[in-house]
Amino acid sequence: MADTEDNATDKAQAPKAGNWRSRQITAGVSRSPNRAMLRAVGFGDADFDKPIVGVANGYSNMNPCNAGIQTLVDSAMAALRAEGAMPQVFGTPTVTDGVGMGTEAMKYSLVSREVIADAIETSVNGQSMDGVLVVGGCDKNMPGGMIAMARMNVPGIYVYAGTIKPGRWKGQDLTIVSVFEAVGAFSAGRIAEEDLAGIEKNACPSVGACGGMFTANTMSSAFEALGMSLMGSSTMASPDAEKADSSADSARVLVNAIANNIRPRDIITRKSIENAIALVMATGGSTNAVLHFLAIASAAGVKWTIDDFERVRRKVPVLCDLKPSGKYVVVDFHRAGGVPQALKILLNAGLLHGDCLTITGQTLAETLAHVPDNPPAGQDVIRSIANPIYKQGHLAILKGNLSPEGCVAKITGLKQTSITGPARVFDSEPETMKAIMAKKIRPGDVVVIRYEGPRGGPGMQEMLAPTAALVGQGLGDSVGLITDGRFSGGTWGMVVGHVSPEAYVGGAIALVREGDSITIDAGKQLIQLNVPAAEIARRRAAWKQPKPRYTRGLFAKYLKLVSSGSLGAITDMPVEETLHAGRRATGKATRKTPDKRADQPAAKPSRKSAPNNAFAKKLAAKRPGKGMAAGKPRRASSKQK
Known part of the structure; x- marks a missing residue:
């Protein structure tokens, strides 16, 4: 009798746009206990048909990289509610490389990438969420979050905490790396103790991630090129008001993506990964991008090998003069046009796949439509394609x-x-x-x-x-x-x-x-x-x-x-690859096992043919050249390669 009653209720409560996952815990008579729990955290009768959006909160006061995140989370959650979604926040761990460096604690850094991915997967799938907005700052927050989104294939977007502003000592810009180098210089007698102390005390003047094109800024910039973060968002300084505004914009874009069923594997493809690596090469980014994009590609089911990085390197020049080997920090890069400007130069040179889908529902080329073809005059942070810093990647x-x-x-x-x-x-x-x-x-x-x-x-x-x-x-x-x-x-x-x-x-x-x-x-x-x-x-x-x-x-x-x-x-x-590895090692035959991943729900709605264009136009007008370009968004396509 209960089953019949539930079936009737299910038909009466057919899924509305966006809540096709969460209705597993909110719809039907048998889900009354589930709804009772949700009522205790603020759900009302009108909320159970709304999409439930997870907010993976990487806030921590253990490090400047993550210390400014709560402001961004608050901004995103307010925007999610205003857009008709129900945000549910959960914490993700973080390891601070700058604090653990040179000690046994540093061994937890890369391990934390996997822990973060597993934690996000556990919370999102364990609570049947319809989408996830990940907010992170320190190095492994970025790949950990992206691995989780690619693995689950639930609509998601990445919001970066933002870069730190540079410190100053005796007329020179400082980053955390300045302190590490000062240790060696002091041991060699090349600087005085006063300078070592001055560099230490002034290197980190605000919240935000390490200020050169180091790992955190490399990965966040690459996520713009990948299509999983908003254009212009990765190079903003963490303390600045535009960072919180961008977080709210990201929340609005995510709700639109959920409504139109635009999912990470529609965006993370072989071509979009090549775009991301081209941006890493052009900006002189971190070696860690190699390790992390191999992992992201694996999570997304994209064939990508270590040799593909060399293939991209040979055709993409270094265009940006950024620390650690260059002159400038990321806030300088932002003032010069940031990632959108670098991408536009690469696109015009035929070095990007402009037809790749982005989280906005538009192509990469469409999001760059309002970005100038050339970098601003009077700056030398970003070079033209005809005058690169290096003719090939680094x-x-x-x-x-x-x-x-x-x-x-x-x-x-x-x-x-x-x-x-x-x-x-x-x-x-x-x-x-x-x-x-x-x-x-x-x-x-x-x-x-x-x-x-x-x-x-x-x-x-x-x-x-x-x-x-x-x-x-x-x-x-x-x-x-x-x-x-x-x-x-x-x-x-x-x-x-x-x-x-x-x-x-x-x-x-x-x-x-x-x-x-x-x-x-x-x-x-x-x-x-x-x-x-x-x-x-x-x-x-x-x-x-x-x-x-x-x-x-x-x-x-x-x-x-x-x-x-x-x-x-x-x-x-993947299970099959693990079994094959075991067979090769032991010489024993193994039975083939399908690679059943946790990202395949029992049912899903069909994708809409034309995502809502209104918000795209609004955001393009709000931040020309930085946000989404106006124009007809593309529908998600699982056939995109």
Whole structure:
């Protein structure tokens, strides 16, 4: 009897636009207890047919990157309510790289990317939400949120916390990397203690993420190019009023996307990822973009490999003179036109796919329609396509007997892009720092930091402290550094990261000995251990895997699940691929298992053929060149490639 009654009620309460997921918990007699719980948090009779929108709140007062987020969340939630949605906020964890750097705590950084993605998936799917607005600031907040949205394929948008404003000391702009480099400079006697203290006290004057084109600003800028964030939003300073306005605009766009069933996998395609990487190259962005976009592509079901980054690099120039290797910070980039201006230059040069869909329902080309063709006169932050800073991109993929799966070199700001020298071998970052601070590293050396990979660390922590110390000592151009760990977006110099396979699984980096000759040649995309093959084979036969550094807790679980850095260091490899890997390792046959992911609900509404155009016109008029361009939005298409 109850089933019949529920069915009748379901028919009477047919899903309205936008609430096709949440009606699982709000419609029908049997959902009366569910509604009772929701009434306790503010739902009324008229609210149960409204779309429920999750707001993933990355607020934290542990770091400046996330400390300004609550204002943005409040702005977004007010806009969601005004647009007829029911916002439900939940917290996401964050790890502060700038605070944890150089300590054991830094091992949690990349791990937190997976934890954030899992936390968002758990909350959104566990509460049957119809969409999600993710707000984050520090480095792993961005990929963690995007991985979750791509994995779930629920309408979503990313709102970045915004960049910090630069500090000042003795007439120079400062970022957090200035402090790391000052440590090396002080240890080498190149600056006084007064300067070290002054730089420390003035480097971070406001809330917001680290101010150069470091990892957070790289990923947020790339999300504009990807189509999952509003144009012009990623380079705004966190304390400025326009940032809160942009958050509200993002909420309105998301409600429109929910109504028209525009979902992440309609937007995140092979072509849009290529657009995002082109923007990373043009802006001199972080090496971490390689790792994170491999993971995002995997979550979206897009075929994208480490070799695709090299393909994009060869055709896209570096156009923006931004720190860490350039002159300017991101607020300068914003004043010069920001991401929309850089994208318009690339689009006009035929280096972008302008037909890619964006979260607004319009194409990338349409959102850029009101952006000037050329950068403003009187500035040199953004160059023209005819006058680039470098003719090719700066993130080179190297391969060789030291890294047959591939690794990443950042080659901007260097006087030379190759080095051959003796290996200085260290089995952890702390050992390396002791040697650097004791001035034991000499020009021409190639520093090897190993057992810091995804499994060996575990956690593939960043090596900003040693690289910045080398730069501070004046060795940035004359010393090479390779690692199976990662680098901060603030790193520059002759550095090569993500060496794969990593040392912990027996990669060639584990076989390097003190004094071995190593060649790094970015021009030839080569990383080579100059030791006879027979000797390498002898060392490999004698090598034994070290015991894991952790046997319980989060790190132990991560070690068991994480993939190679060349695959993005992901922890949710599709089941079939995992089974095949097991079969190859054991020689045993395995039964094929379908890759059933958590993003496939039982039913979904058909997509609308013409999304509402009214808000697109309003926003374009409000922020010409920065917001959505006026014009007819495109409908979502699952066939877009």
